Amino acid sequence: MASSQILILASYVIIEAIRTRFFWVMIILLLIGMGSTLFIGSITLIETQAIQSSWLAAFLRLAAVYIVSLFVITSMVREFHEHSIYLWLSLPMRRSTYLLGKLSGFMMVALLTAILYGVSLLKYVSWEVVSIWTFSLGCELFIVSAASLLCVLTFPQTIQAFSMVLGFYVLSRSITAMQLMIQGPLWQNVYNWTDFIVNQLVDLLARFLPPLSQFTESEWLVYATGNLENLWIIIVQTAIYVTLLVAMSLFDWYRKNL
Amino acid sequence: MVVRKVSDNEKESEFMNNPQRSLRSVPRMVIILLIASFSGQMFWFQYFLPPSAQVQPLRSPPSVSTLRLLSLGDTIVTAKILMLWLQSFDNQNGQFLSYQQLNYTALRQWLERIIQLDPRSQYPLLVASHVYSNVTDPVKMTQMLELVYEQFLLEPNSRWPWLAQATLLAKHRLKNLPLALKYARSIAKHATPGMTKIPTWAREMQLFILEDLGEFEQAQLIIGGMLTNEQVTDLNEIKFLNQKLQELAAKSMASEGK
Numbered sequence: 001m002a003s004s005q006i007l008i009l010a011s012y013v014i015i016e017a018i019r020t021r022f023f024w025v026m027i028i029l030l031l032i033g034m035g036s037t038l039f040i041g042s043i044t045l046i047e048t049q050a051i052q053s054s055w056l057a058a059f060l061r062l063a064a065v066y067i068v069s070l071f072v073i074t075s076m077v078r079e080f081h082e083h084s085i086y087l088w089l090s091l092p093m094r095r096s097t098y099l100l101g102k103l104s105g106f107m108m109v110a111l112l113t114a115i116l117y118g119v120s121l122l123k124y125v126s127w128e129v130v131s132i133w134t135f136s137l138g139c140e141l142f143i144v145s146a147a148s149l150l151c152v153l154t155f156p157q158t159i160q161a162f163s164m165v166l167g168f169y170v171l172s173r174s175i176t177a178m179q180l181m182i183q184g185p186l187w188q189n190v191y192n193w194t195d196f197i198v199n200q201l202v203d204l205l206a207r208f209l210p211p212l213s214q215f216t217e218s219e220w221l222v223y224a225t226g227n228l229e230n231l232w233i234i235i236v237q238t239a240i241y242v243t244l245l246v247a248m249s250l251f252d253w254y255r256k257n258l
Numbered sequence: 259m260v261v262r263k264v265s266d267n268e269k270e271s272e273f274m275n276n277p278q279r280s281l282r283s284v285p286r287m288v289i290i291l292l293i294a295s296f297s298g299q300m301f302w303f304q305y306f307l308p309p310s311a312q313v314q315p316l317r318s319p320p321s322v323s324t325l326r327l328l329s330l331g332d333t334i335v336t337a338k339i340l341m342l343w344l345q346s347f348d349n350q351n352g353q354f355l356s357y358q359q360l361n362y363t364a365l366r367q368w369l370e371r372i373i374q375l376d377p378r379s380q381y382p383l384l385v386a387s388h389v390y391s392n393v394t395d396p397v398k399m400t401q402m403l404e405l406v407y408e409q410f411l412l413e414p415n416s417r418w419p420w421l422a423q424a425t426l427l428a429k430h431r432l433k434n435l436p437l438a439l440k441y442a443r444s445i446a447k448h449a450t451p452g453m454t455k456i457p458t459w460a461r462e463m464q465l466f467i468l469e470d471l472g473e474f475e476q477a478q479l480i481i482g483g484m485l486t487n488e489q490v491t492d493l494n495e496i497k498f499l500n501q502k503l504q505e506l507a508a509k510s511m512a513s514e515g516k
Contacts, residue, residue, distance in 0.1 A: 043342060045389075047381050051338045058335040173330035181323045213331020222334055223378055 005093055006101040013075065013105020022071055026113055029063040030120055053124035054218040060117040061137060061216050068113055068141050069165045072106045072148035073158055080156050089258060099253050103149055103246065110141035125221045132226035136216040139238040143210055144169065146245035153252045171205065172212040178202050210241045313350050316364045322374045329375070337376030344368050345385060357390055362398040365390060366405050373409060383409055383420040391427055400437070403428055407441055414448035418456045421445055425463055429470070439467045446480075458495055465502065474510035478503060 017023065037056040044051050079085040088098055118134025125133075144165065151164040182199050215234055220226030319325070329336035344365070348355040369382040383406055391402040403424040410421040421441050429438035442464035449456035461484075468477040481503050484490055490499060 040342065043346065045345070045381070046384055047338075047379060050379075051342070051381075054335045054338050058332055170330065173332075174327050176331060177323070177326040177329070181327065211331075218332050218334040 002097045005097050009101025010105035017109050033059040049124050050222040053221045057218050064113045065144050068110050069144050069148040073152045073161045076152040106145040110145050111138050114138035129224050136234050139234050140215045146242045150245050150249045172209045175206045175209050176211050176213045316361045318364045319368045319371045333375040337372045341372050341381050357393045362401045387420040387423040422460050435471050442467050474506045478506045
């Protein structure tokens with residue numbers, strides 16, 4: 001019963017994505033990315049393919065994160081504003097089923113986005129490397145979808161929720177670089193109590209955030225360094241973090257007085 | 259007179275087919291304001307915002323840690339984008355700067371940062387040895403050649419072509435034979451047989467420079483070493499080295515006779 005309800009809710013999310021022209025935006029962003037890649041190819045002296053593939057991959061990754069998170073947030077905000085959420089909850093359906101159904105739909109949309117963007121890279125890179133990159137992008141988008149859902153449940157306004165997701169994404173992507181910075185010789189030489197607090201804070205953040213800089217690396221495309229070992233780490237990290245985000249969302253969702 | 263009652267369905271269908279009202283429904287003041295503001299923008303752009311012709315100097319780059327932080331964990335793409343930006347820095351606002359006008363100390367720092375972000379890229383060393391070394395100022399040219407030399411020492415197997423080019427530039431363009439000999443010797447020193455991809459011709463560059471310097475005996479010693487250590491296996495190569503040995507012996511005798 002619950003699984004069929006989840007499937008129905010997920011299918012409604014995909015229908016919503018089609019009706020709100022989500023996939024058109026995705027294709028337009030893809031065309032912009034490919035156009036800029038052609039331009040970049042015309043100004044390079046060597047390593048043209050490497051530069052083109054890394055640029056397109058970085059552009060598409062950011063574009064995917066942008067549209068998927070905005071889609072999740074606007075879809076949920078619309079549910080709240082149009083009160084359709086009350087209609088769903090008036091049916092014999094548990095709150096967790098509703099949340100998991102919506103999240104499954106968002107993840108399907110994220111997967112479709114990752115596959116389409118991955119396929120566009122086949123022009124520059126071999127399919128083996130692209131498969132690893134696409135899989136990793138899918139995992140990254142799963143985390144972003146779950147984080148967006150949590151943020152929109154906590155802050156049911158588009159601007160607040162999107163700002164939170166943006167902050168989460170930027171921090172998760174740069175936390176490894178921040179850790180490297182505080183371990184550098186400059187920090188080791190001048191070490192006082194404020195440095196200690198900052199150090200501990202960064203360390204604490206690093207424990208709470210997924211190290212997204214290890215996901216969807218351009219290096220895999222440029223130097224073909226991606227392998228199954230990278231994927232295992234990403235799969236385990238995604239499973240743990242998505243579960244954590246879902247648990248946090250459920251906690252918030254069950255406490256919501258609707 | 260027959261008045262047809264418009265049903266709600268018909269109204270909705272009319273709205274869906276033509277969701278916009280007629281142009282007449284826009285107040286005249288709004289149209290005037292639209293035309294005036296558009297003309298104002300065109301006028302402002304034409305007469306008060308001429309493109310700035312001021313050339314921006316190349317400033318020193320931020321630290322590699324800062325660049326890593328700004329790259330959101332994707333240093334390869336950042337390195338590629340920075341490289342293309344640096345390459346097009348001499349073309350500002352439609353003006354082409356000569357390399358002579360560039361700050362080579364900052365340029366060298368930028369190239370070093372790009373290599374630190376993406377150590378496997380050959381692009382920075384290509385531009386250092388083939389593009390930015392095309393200056394008449396010997397100090398600036400030496401700065402680029404020294405960058406190539408220092409980077410070669412870190413990764414000789416993949417960076418030897420750029421040092422070979424630097425050797426030729428030092429010898430023919432800079433006419434600095436001791437500098438050329440330093441580079442050629444470095445190539446030969448790191449070209450341990452079986453451990454490197456550096457070809458024999460690159461290892462033999464030092465012979466010609468020693469010959470130009472009049473160091474015939476030293477050149478003979480090096481050839482002798484190469485032949486006895488079986489560093490050269492190609493028969494044509496061995497024949498060539500034997501001929502060279504005889505030529506050098508003759509030149510040495512002639513110079514002693516003088």
